Amino acid sequence: MRRLPPLGSLRAFEAAARLESFKDAAAELGVTPTAISHQVRLLEEELGTPLFIRRTRKVVPTAGGLDLAARLGSAFEVMADAVAQARPRPGRRLATLSATLAFSARLLVPRAGRFRTLHPGWDLRLHASDEAVDLIAGEADAAIRYGRGSYPGLVSVPLMSECFAPVCSPRIAPRRLEDLRQANLIHFDWLLAKSHNKTPSWSDWAEKAGLTGFDTTAGLTFTDENSAIEAAVAGQGVALLSLPLLAPELRSGVLIQPFGPVIEGLGFDFVFPEGAENRPEVATLRDWVLGELGPALVPSATPSAGEA
16 A cells, blocks of 8 residues: 555644635634644655645645645545545435326326425435236326326326327318318227217217218327327327327417317316325325316215225
């Protein structure tokens, strides 16, 4: 190992050189100015060269002193980083939120970056799946579910109602309702809605619109809602899709709703296990979701009853 001067002398010198003052260096290191002067003198004797030009009210490093101070400053930074890494880090909390693939991609992911800003000390884990997780078993802390708002064993807080209407790129927008008979229809296999007997379909929409005389089952069919959305944005046809999930595209004009009517769907709810209202993970996720999505708040959440 290389022989080094005492660490106390090196620290005293670096502080004095950086601050150009024995007095200020003493205040920073919690010693007396005399102690700083003594340590610097010992270092100069060991190195065999002066490190400061001493003036009445301050000390000025020599050329050699400036070079040594710069190198020592970098070395002390490396040492400080090493010590910081060795110390136990403050514990961070993790909150896991589950939601459908489309809801996660369209409404949560664009807002996820603000989570840690709004909730310092917390990390967010988004679990995106169209399969419902077991919240009671702890597979996630909370979830956003699509359905009738009745989930046994869970507390349900309404977020927003769902509705569906034809949407398309303005480049291919039908001018009249009748033009839809010649349009390429985009379908999405609404597996979640089917479980609640609330499946939005082109045939239901056409009946509500009073439009007859065309095959409402023909066209492009996707099993993934995001793919159906991308097909509509790309101008591949007219899709029957969720208006709340497409709010950014409709506001920007990337997609338009050429005409009605609108088919009412079910609702999105923020849900968590009964008795978990005061769990920090649940409270943090609830504050974030309700704050970001601006829901219709209810006075208090009560346990749901009924079908899953």
